[in-house]
Amino acid sequence: MEEGESCSARRELTALVVDDQEVLRRIHGRLLKDVGVSHVEAARNGKEAIDIHRGGQSFDLILMDLDMPVMNGIQATRGLRAMGVRSKIAGVSARNEGEGVKEFQEAGLDLLFPKPLTTLHLSSLVTQIKPL
Structure with missing residues (x-):
């Protein structure tokens, strides 16, 4: 590692961005790459996130939106944790309080x-994050 190179840039981190809004998937993906994540994939809802993991993929980090159609972030986070997924899961929400937010945190968010x-x-x- 060269002097001045950040610790996060030398690690090969992977991330999954789960959000129903395409613009936010792209923006969050770009921000992740800007902070040193080497590989970013996206899913449009929680069901897609679970299907990706059932297909054998894993990620160091999952950015999970709370409110999505098909399967929301609470259901998806519970499902991933029940499957044994150990990735760091960071919830993302425009809401900052209320029962849904509390339930989201209790579902297994980090x-x-x-x-x-x-x-x-x-x-x-x-x-x-420590790479898996």
């Missing part, structure tokens, strides 16, 4: 961030 995500949020998060 962290919860408000929308919109920032480079500062993700940079802090990425430095905490």
Whole structure:
């Protein structure tokens, strides 16, 4: 590692962005790459996230939206944890309080961030991740 190179840039981290809004999937994917995540994939809802994992893929980090059609973030997080997924799961929500948020956290989240995500949020998060 060269002097000045960040710790997160040398690790080969992978991430899955789960959000029903295409613009946010793209923005969050770009931000993740900007903070050193080498491989980013996306899913449009919680069911797709679970299907991706059933297909054998795994990720160091999952950014999970709370409110999505088909399967929301609470259901998907519970499902992933029940499957034994050990990835760091960071919830992302425009809501910052209420029963849904509490239930989301109790489903197995490691962290919860408000929308919109920032480079500062993700940079802090990425430095905490140990590759699987």
